[in-house]
Amino acid sequence: MSKIDEKLQPVLDEVLRRNAGEAEFHQAVKEVLESLGRVVAKHPDYADHALIERICEPERQIIFRVPWIDDDGQVQINRGFRVQFNSALGPYKGGIRFHPSVNLGIIKFLGFEQIFKNALTGMPIGGGKGGSDFNPRGRSDREIMRFCQAFMLELHRHLGEYTDVPAGDIGVGGREIGYMFGQYKRLTNRYEAGVLTGKGLAYGGSRARTEATGFGLVYFVQQMLATKGQSLDGKRVVVSGSGNVAIYAIDKVRQFGGTVVACSDSNGYIVDEEGIDLALLREIKEVRRARLSTYVELKGPGARYIEGGSIWDVPCQIALPCATQNELTGKDATTLIKNGVEVVGEGANMPSTPDAVDLFHGQGVMFAPGKAANAGGVATSALEMQQNASRDSWSFEQTEARLAQIMRGIHDDCAATADEYSAPGNYVLGANIAGFVRVAEAMSALGVV
């Protein structure tokens, strides 16, 4: 039986029809529309002027060719995307992903999620996302630079600190943002610091931006646990992924007294019962840019590397999926529940499949959806924009304190909204409705545009 309100079913049908084959986008829209039935029942005016249909249709979608020359002198062609989804609350804001799996449907799902995530932060930022099917793996630093410059050669004309402000995502970190900012500056002859976020500290970046997504996730989980009178102290935690989000989630869990016993990359996962050695992990991922299997070689006995398989087979009380979309399936959820998982917090965007989320809700596992729990990254991007606009630079402590306060606000907002709509403890519903209402208020005020 469909969980969609009958008034919203035609909206979903139309999204499925006109965005054929975009499975991840369908999944993201369906989840939000499932939550909105209760809103339209209470506030029928939100469905006026095709507001919900408009929110499902990007304001602008840019697809472009990215030709570049590799180290062997061969011409390579990639495809670039920027989906400017919604600017009711502010300039389009959202990361850029470089990964061979990138296609329009993936960028649209990410852009759609970003609208509600950004709204939840309470900051004045709209939603967008971009990327390319470029695969950075195995590419030299010079090739990465040439690709970033070629990508920005087209993208720059669609950006601006008041128009669209990209940042990083999978495959795009400080190095890539630096190359893209350099190219933007050259092409426009403007030192427009607020046009990109996630910049290096040397040229207008914000302290705590690198750490923000992972730290924010753990602050959110801490707030959820606090509603039950619990804390992270002494908890056994599994974190999937080993990128930026995972690394700083591991760091913050440890600061709060928990132990992260496993993390992963796309080839396999490591288990270290003593707790993941963060300095070693950072050396492998951030300095050597090597595979995770190296961890066991360097750490020696005590740590295990499991090629393939599922990291969710490792028993834990808290599971933090921080790798990528749909990485945690119904089968994984069943295993986690059997092993006694208490909390699941999404650091990645949409890492749990819909059947996994249903299982967690059905079994009373506390579940934090990505668009609320991982919003600390983009919230700190908005703080970076603030610092750039005022030509200021804040201390780490001040920035992290703002991040913690924002995450507490998002948590309380989601929890209160879930209560208001008679679904206490359902953070999915709370996040979708609280984010939607903020965007809908602005869209109604701005008329049919």
Ligand code: GLU
């Ligand atoms: N890519 C991140 C996200 O999924 C950050 C976006 C940003 O900082 O603009 O939210």
